[in-house]
Amino acid sequence: MEKKKILLVDDELDVLLMLEKRFAAEGYSVITADNGERAISLAKFQKPDLIVLDVQMPDMDGGEVAFKLKEDSTTKDIPVVFSTCLLSVAESNHIRHESGGNIMLAKAKDTKELIAVVNDILSS
Template identity: 50%
Template sequence: MDKQKLLIVDDEPDVLKLLGERLAKAGYEVIKASCGKEAVALAQKKTPDLIILDIAMPGMDGSEVAGILRKDAKTKDIPILFLTCLYTKREEQTEGHELGHNFFLAKPYDPKELLEEIHRLIGPR
């Protein structure tokens, strides 16, 4: 059985490394991108099962990446989970995790909660 593929996108190398290690240890195939342009190219080429995307990035931010992917027939149905400091824990608790076709978790995130959200979005590993 193939591992589920997760594309993680963050401009902070430490965040990308730590998140990648946690998700790989949890049994996922991890694809990493450090900017929006790279994320779009990898999503179109690798067709991940889920994209975990930072919003605040230089150049092309996460919302722009999501907009481009939603317009592409190959990537439009891939769930996107924004992992961001722009969305507070309080907003997450009062407004939930979903906004439009995208989902949110506030930084700092609880690793167990992140895995539960991934499981909810794409099913068990």
């Protein structure tokens, strides 16, 4: 069986590396992007099964990235899980609604919840 592919997007390289290791240990094929433009490009050409997307990034925020992905016929059906530590629940829900994102999770050092959510989405 082919490994499910996840695109991890975060401008904090230490977070990106930690998530990459955790998801690889779970048996996923992992690709990474450290900015929104690269994430969009990789999503179009690599066709990941799911994207974990940081909300707060310098060049283009996660909401804008997700919106652009949902507008493109080649990426519109890829599930997006937002990850954030800087926004309130109300702001997070607004970004999720405006961009068509599936789930909003708080960024945490403990990745169990994120991995459980990803496993659940990709197993259904």
